[in-house]
Amino acid sequence: MQNGKNDISRRRLLRDGLWGACLVGTAGAGSFVAGRGKKDNTVWQIDPETCVACGNCATYCVLEESAVKCVHAYEVCGYCEICFGYFGPEPVNINEGAENQVCPTGAIKRTFVEEPYYEYTVDESLCNGCGKCVKGCNAFGNGSLHLQVRHDRCLNCNECSIAAACPSGAYKRVPADKPYLLKRAGHA
């Protein structure tokens, strides 16, 4: 009887000890995380310098319509009359006809500014983030058209599905207070 009682209290001691150890462990994990210093929340963003405009952004996003859109860095743009982000590689005519355009959804608007310059603007509601224009602009132009994760749409998944499918490792976690990696004039 005495023995049995001892046994129970021993088990209890063991259990309480383990319980305390687990609580300390959890607290330890918490303080470890806190001790890491910068606890900036991060969001996903595309590094335009690494991006190869493969087209995965349009298809791999968990959203039906991708959170990635084409963004135009106007300060980098040459305002070319013949823009290869706008026209296909062999345009039938140099005009706004749909058959001449590289954008499958007609999301880029071409407006005349002054001789011989044209402005190109992206209609985000039409853009699907396929990056066809980006490819053309990178290959033959200044590379002012580039893809960016749009944070009004992005769900900021713990693991971005597009990042997992990105062939060039262009996806990064960036601080949430600097959520864009826009191209700027001066550094290509």
Place this chain on the structure above:
Amino acid sequence: MIRLIHIIIAVVALTILSGVVSASESDSERFPPPEFETDYQRPSPTTPEPRQDLWEYVDVAVLVAALGLSSYLVLRKRNRRMIFLLTVCSLIYFGFWRKGCVCPIGAIQNMVLSVFDANYAVPMAVAAFFLLPLVFTLFFGRTFCAAVCPLGAMQDLVLFKPVSVPSWLESALRLLAYVYLGLAVLFAATGSAFFICRYDPFVAFFRVSGNFNILVLGACFLLIGMFVGRPYCRYVCPYGVILRQLSRLSKWRVTITPDDCIRCRLCEDSCPFGAIRQPTADWPARSYSRDKRRLVLLMLLLPVLMLAGGWITSALSPVTSRMHATVRLAERIYQEESGEVVDTTDASSAFRATGKKISDLYGEAGDIRGKFRLGGWFLGAFVGLMAGLKLISHSLRRNREDYEADRASCVACGRCFQYCPREHVRLKQNKTDRE
């Protein structure tokens, strides 16, 4: 006009060179940005802001409130209907409103990554989501699983006609969760992937869109979940594995009866998750020497299982390491270099365009493989240890006099309460007290 000719010449030249010139060598000086004579102003691209940080605090506050309420309802109120209501609310908030992200299950990986990658810091909300349910479980049992977790809620709602799973099958299937946890930790530690998020079966439902295969996987889980209670929680959930162990130690826990068990057997089949343990009083007499011999044998088997598991998993590292993009890329480049394949992939051409040395890539991939080899030993030993301990615990004989909810397996859903006649006595008592 001269500019136009320049453009055409440049385009023709570049078209010829395009096979050589790579896409990444974009040059902002190809066509110098013009200086306009008209008063045209360059617009600047819009930058919509991400979700405010404030919302993270709201999420954590809701989590704490839900955990507290769930614990109160399970342990004090003992009211299944209210637990059910809370489950639905959690499903709506954490599931459909917050789109199932971030959740404690996935947060395991963030925590692991932050241990192994000094450059990665876990955001406050993610750490809170990982740690708070652990603390609550240490005090109150798995009340997180009961009514807070949206994945559990989803499965709890579709439970239609539960069948009982034989205990040997239950035990064997549960090993899956340990393997899954081990793999997820391995992949997160090596920075390869967030495995749990990638194969989260229900998140696609929460977002009402997603990868087709994952939708099918989720549908399968829900279909099975109609007959086997909470299949993901019981056999797959890697966070559930942690909560199980902590729940064994919890300060307070679910009891089927509010006071004394009268062994009426009414609750015996009430648990859809097979978590009710029967009294052991009337076990047949057994040969103790045989039991002892078996126990010693199993204890000797334990290190063997660990070593075997470690060796197998480590030997599988060429396969598991392919989860890392760099290893995949290095293998592809090797195939291209050795002439096994003639075409290139987006990844391989992107790599070649960067001009990095192939030998460096091979070296990097080799290092990662080494990590997988080493990590494989730990992962395999862990799974072997858990399997061995499971065998040992099955051969231990414990005395139980009452019907009890198994500390580890009970998800505190509260279904068994109303099966207990003592509970009805308590409720009646409460009612008369109030009157």
